[in-house]
Amino acid sequence: MSAVNIRLLDTTAADFEPAFQRVLHWSAETDDAIEQRVAAILADVRARGDAAVLEYTARFDGVSATSVAALEIPRAELLAALNAIPTAQRDALEAAAQRVRSYHERQLEASGRSWSYRDDDGTLLGQKVTPLDRVGIYVPGGKATYPSSVLMNALPAKVAGVGEIVMTVPTPNGERNAMVLAAAAIAGVDRAFTIGGAQAVGALAYGTATVPAVHKITGPGNAYVASAKRRVFGVVGIDMIAGPSEILVLADGTTPPDWIAMDLFSQAEHDELAQSILLCPDAAYIAQVKAAIDRLLDAMPRRDVIRASLEGRGALIRTRSMEEACDISNRIAPEHLEVSSRDPHRWEPLLRHAGAIFLGAFTSESLGDYCAGPNHVLPTSGTARFSSPLGVYDFQKRSSLIEVSEAGAQQLGPIAAELAYGEGLQAHARAAEMRLKR
Known part of the structure; x- marks a missing residue:
């Protein structure tokens, strides 16, 4: 050549x-035709749920099923795939998983813990870190199969303490990749569906009769997946637009x-x-x-x-x-x-x-x-100037902790009241003043 x-x-x-x-x-920028088609798919999934998911899965992936429940991969099948793949593949997956898990456990120790302290007057201030209840991970399955993406998305979620991990993966013509299923078994995926594209993102974001709604969606995909993630952001969290x-x-x-x-x-x-x-x-x-x-x-x-x-x-x-x-x-x-x-x-x-x-x-x-060990889900297109690799912190949220003592209220109350009056918010000011000793 x-x-x-x-x-x-x-x-x-x-x-x-x-x-x-x-x-x-x-x-x-995604072209207008894709944007319009994705908008229509998401609206349809939100309105018709399972029926729309079945229709699009048959149309785009060539997989016909009588119910979305039939598209769910039982945990037993994930374990069977793990036991059936060649020993060399299993050893490689388990060694990679251990390194990825170990790295993210160190990440959790460094930055993922709750903390608090008390002022001299006894006021407690701090931060409570809690995991998300349920997340969805999208694993690409079009031009290639990516068991490594299963590990990189599921393991930091598992280390963070996420309650339930739901995986979606397209299976064109119904062909299920054994290494992807084995990786899901190793990583602790709780539920897995053979659904892809914008319809998978819609099902995860809005929930259907069969697919549970999640609180965050992570994982890369094609232009349709990226457009769908962009559109559902706000209903759910997302990691990034790759x-x-x-x-x-x-x-x-x-x-x-x-x-x-x-x-x-x-x-x-x-x-x-x-x-x-x-x-x-x-x-x-x-x-x-x-x-x-x-x-x-x-x-x-x-x-x-x-x-x-x-x-x-x-x-x-x-x-x-x-x-x-x-x-x-x-x-x-x-x-x-x-x-x-x-x-x-x-x-x-x-x-x-x-x-x-x-x-x-x-x-x-x-x-x-x-x-x-470090995550391979990374910011692209120059966004590394302001964003970070996927990590444990993407599967946690932080709540501020404030416990003001009676003595602390005497110090903070006049400050808050003064600022509130300055903003014209009298109820804010009075709420602070009511706690002041006369």
Whole structure:
């Protein structure tokens, strides 16, 4: 096959900035036809419940059933799948699950506990942290199957103490993936339904006669799923609106070029809109990576998707220095950021915005996707500037605790009354004043 026509940019070039902006440009707006169709599906699910879910599941997934109850996967089937998959697959799932669980347990210890203290006057102030009662996790099941997404969504919810975890996963033509079911058994999913698309989001958000309404929906999906999550936000919580997957590699030229090429492939193979970018100050090394891309691509089963991704949204960018590469990385705020250098800890303090930072040549992004421990549900499309990976904190809520003593009321009452009168809220002021000693 022909060489990959990936962009080659140089920060010293006069036209770098407009060329760079063209690389970054991606519209997160869902087209009007999808928006209208999703709105209609959600309205139908809200109005007709199970009947609408059955109709759309038959139409979009080719799965006909007489009831939504028939689309629920019994817990016994999840356990049977766990016992039936090859030993190597089971061992890998259980090892990954243990690492993911352990990481999120540490996260819970660090930030997920209730706390309180008392002032000198005896007033108690604090925060009560409680888990959500029920959450829904959406597991994609269209172009590929993702048992890893089951672990990454269900385990932090389980660690947080969520009361019930409801999983939905599309099963085109009725084909149930054994590893997805096995992962659900390992992760402690309570109920699982073979429902996908906007209708699954609607069923989880509004509830039907069979599917229980949840309080939050997490997990990635296609444009229909993203649009549906956006529309039901407010009825339920959501984790984020996920865009195409991204990888940015900062390289100093000391990592084997083939490793970098394959790391770029690892995100490009997700879909044609995924983005893979290399930033490096060494022009000769960039040429070696480009040669590796051309040499390795034909052996990849998803080579057509990888080529389309690299040629459509990829770039190999020569920078003046590693410092400039870090600056550009902060502008991009990538989902996955690899620092593939001899001394990654030299550059890590300069990096402010990324979903996950992978330090050192041996830390491939794929390890984070599957089994390192931290969550692989990450902010995309530059949203790492203001949002975080999925975690235990997404499955908890916080309530403020206030217990004012009689002595404390004497100190706080006049302050509150003064401010309330200033806002014209007399009842607020009087409520505070009534507790003052005469």
